[in-house]
Amino acid sequence: MTPDFMKDGLKILIIDDNPHDCVLYKRYLEKVRNLQNSIVHAETGEEGIERYRELRPDCVILDYVLPDMNGLDFLSAAAELSNHKCGFVMITGQGDEEVAVQAMKAGAHDYLVKGNISQQSLYRAIKNAVENVRLRKDLAEKNRELLERNQELADKNEELEKFAYVASHDLKQPLRTLKGHLNLFGKKYEELFDEEGRKFLGIMSESIERMSNLIDDLLKYATLGSEVKEFSCIDSSLALGIAKMNLDAVIRETAAEITNAPLPMVMGDLTLLSQVFQNLIHNAINYRSEAPPRVHVSAEKRGQMVVFSVRDNGIGIAKAHCERIFQAFRRLHSYSEYAGNGLGLATCKKVVQLHGGRIWVASAPGKGSTFYFSLPMGSVQQKSLPEEVAEPVV
Ligand code: ADP
Numbered sequence: 001m002t003p004d005f006m007k008d009g010l011k012i013l014i015i016d017d018n019p020h021d022c023v024l025y026k027r028y029l030e031k032v033r034n035l036q037n038s039i040v041h042a043e044t045g046e047e048g049i050e051r052y053r054e055l056r057p058d059c060v061i062l063d064y065v066l067p068d069m070n071g072l073d074f075l076s077a078a079a080e081l082s083n084h085k086c087g088f089v090m091i092t093g094q095g096d097e098e099v100a101v102q103a104m105k106a107g108a109h110d111y112l113v114k115g116n117i118s119q120q121s122l123y124r125a126i127k128n129a130v131e132n133v134r135l136r137k138d139l140a141e142k143n144r145e146l147l148e149r150n151q152e153l154a155d156k157n158e159e160l161e162k163f164a165y166v167a168s169h170d171l172k173q174p175l176r177t178l179k180g181h182l183n184l185f186g187k188k189y190e191e192l193f194d195e196e197g198r199k200f201l202g203i204m205s206e207s208i209e210r211m212s213n214l215i216d217d218l219l220k221y222a223t224l225g226s227e228v229k230e231f232s233c234i235d236s237s238l239a240l241g242i243a244k245m246n247l248d249a250v251i252r253e254t255a256a257e258i259t260n261a262p263l264p265m266v267m268g269d270l271t272l273l274s275q276v277f278q279n280l281i282h283n284a285i286n287y288r289s290e291a292p293p294r295v296h297v298s299a300e301k302r303g304q305m306v307v308f309s310v311r312d313n314g315i316g317i318a319k320a321h322c323e324r325i326f327q328a329f330r331r332l333h334s335y336s337e338y339a340g341n342g343l344g345l346a347t348c349k350k351v352v353q354l355h356g357g358r359i360w361v362a363s364a365p366g367k368g369s370t371f372y373f374s375l376p377m378g379s380v381q382q383k384s385l386p387e388e389v390a391e392p393v394v
Contacts, residue, residue, distance in 0.1 A: 010130065011055050012039045015048035015074065016063040016091065021114070025061055028119040045069035049077055052086075058133075059087040059126050062108070064099055071099075075106045085137055087129025091117070109133070164222030168215045175215065179208045210335075217343045221328065224347060225354045228269045233378040236308070237263040239270055240297055243277035247285070254293055256285050261298035264306050265378030272351045273375070277310070279344040280371050284312035286338055289366070305357065306377050311370040317363040326359065348373065 012029060016022050022041055029039055040055050042048040045066045052060065060078070064071035071090050078086070090103040090111040100111040109129035112121055186193075186201050193201065237260070244251065244258055251258065258281060266273070277297070284295045294313045299306050317325065317332070324330045328346035345359075352359045352373045363369035 009037050010059060010126070011057040012037065012059050012061065012126070013042065013048065013051050013055055013057040014039065014061045015042045015045070015051075015066065016061070017043045017067050018063070021063070021091075024117070025122060028122050031119065043067070045074050045077070048074060049081065052078055053081060056082075056084050057086055059089065059129050061089050061091065061122075061126070063091045063114075064093065064096070064103065071103055071108075072106050075103070075108065079107060085133050087126070087133045089122075089125040089129050161222050161226065164218060168219040168222065171215050172212070175208060175212055179205070179212070182208065210341075214341045214343075217341055217347075221343050221347055221350065224350050225269075225272060228272065228354070231267045231269055231355065231376075233265050234268055234270045234273065235263075236266050236268075236273060236299065236306075236375075239273035240277050242270070242274035243281055246274075246278055247281055250282065250285055254285050254288065256288075256293035256295065258295045258297070260296065263297065263299050263308075264301075266306050266355075267376040267378050268355050272354070276348045276351050276373065279348050280310040283344055283371075284310065284314055284369070286340065287312075287314040287369075289313060289315050289368075301377065302374065304377055305374040307372055307374045309370050309372050311368065313368045316365040316367045316369055317361065318365050319363075322361050322363060325361070 014022055014025050016025070026039055026041070029037065038055075040051050040057070042051045045068045048060075048062070048066070051057075062071050062074055066074065069077075071092075075088060078088075087110075088103075088108040090100065090108040091114055092099045092103065092111055093114055094116075096113070100113075103111055109132045110125040112125050182201070182205055186205075240260060240263060250256070281295055281297075285293045291313055296311045297308065298311075299308045301307075321332055325332065326345045326349045329342040330346075331340060331342040333340075348371075349359050352375070355375050357374040357376070359371065359373040361369055361371045
């Protein structure tokens with residue numbers, strides 16, 4: 001019977017100067033009914049290297065003690081010779097465990113002890129060695145494909161970012177001209193306008209202002225994170241503090257109350273993290289219900305990550321929209337209902353993903369929303385952080 005791993009035929013090189021051992025291995029191997037198997041024999045290390053070069057075998061059965069070199073020398077010579085991948089089974093002497101360990105470290109895939117070799121143990125060792133090499137080859141191939149795809153994706157992203165940057169940059173110029181001339185126009189003909197004319201002018205400049213802000217935000221979104229080279233261990237409560245400071249006016253205006261539990265150190269970028277807090281808190285205030293806005297920020301450990309939650313008592317979001325609101329320009333309301341440009345959550349998502357984390361929301365209309373996002377834990381961790389708190393059911 002032919003074992004599965006030999007079905008395609010194997011090229012086997014036996015390097016052993018002992019004719020009796022060689023005859024034994026050959027006899028075992030020739031019992032396998034597969035004419036495609038080719039078995040070649042060499043008596044010395046030098047001859048073995050020659051045969052290895054010619055045959056490019058699938059497996060080498062290698063005696064550790066050869067007349068002109070030892071098995072380890074042969075392994076390093078074979079590795080230098082070519083990058084051909086081959087399985088190696090080392091034959092060691094009785095009680096030579098130390099040699100066996102060295103051989104495995106030097107690249108052998110299995111070993112057999114001279115004098116104890118049966119047909120079964122020989123097959124098993126060859127199978128181990130050959131399959132090990134095949135698996136490594138497959139893995140290397142898959143890794144290479146993955147790297148290639150990653151590179152393609154990175155190139156496309158870069159191209160897209162450049163495109164968005166150039167497009168938004170170029171859009172600013174005509175908009176500036178429009179704004180300037182509308183101002184001049186308004187001033188020069190001020191007296192000729194009736195109330196309706198002044199209203200139209202007001203709408204036009206407001207729209208220009210909105211478009212200008214949108215382009216600025218788009219520009220920021222396109223280039224987000226490109227200047228961050230590496231993350232460091234940062235205090236997330238500092239990031240929250242910066243966000244609150246930036247939102248000071250709207251917090252006062254709406255009598256919003258922003259509270260927080262102890263917040264941990266995370267691996268990240270302070271400016272980007274404060275941007276995430278700022279966008280989420282701003283949304284919590286913007287999409288408020290009748291009640292004054294109440295926002296609570298907390299964090300919990302989950303494995304090597306920290307999951308932050310930003311909970312509000314606002315209008316809530318229907319389940320059907322909970323995923324798509326993270327896409328750029330996805331808005332659930334008109335501008336006149338709630339001001340915004342649809343880039344806030346997309347920006348949060350981009351920042352969180354840049355940190356290797358995830359962002360999601362649990363919400364229901366009229367029940368408030370809790371936004372969650374995960375970031376890698378910082379190297380200096382606070383012990384008091386709660387572990388694995390369940391998400392609230394809404
Ligand atoms: P913007 O707020 O500028 O519209 P975002 O990307 O920040 O853009 O949000 C996308 C949409 O998600 C919003 O238009 C709003 O409908 C919804 N949303 C975001 N945050 C909240 C929240 N805390 N409560 C209710 N709805 C929200």
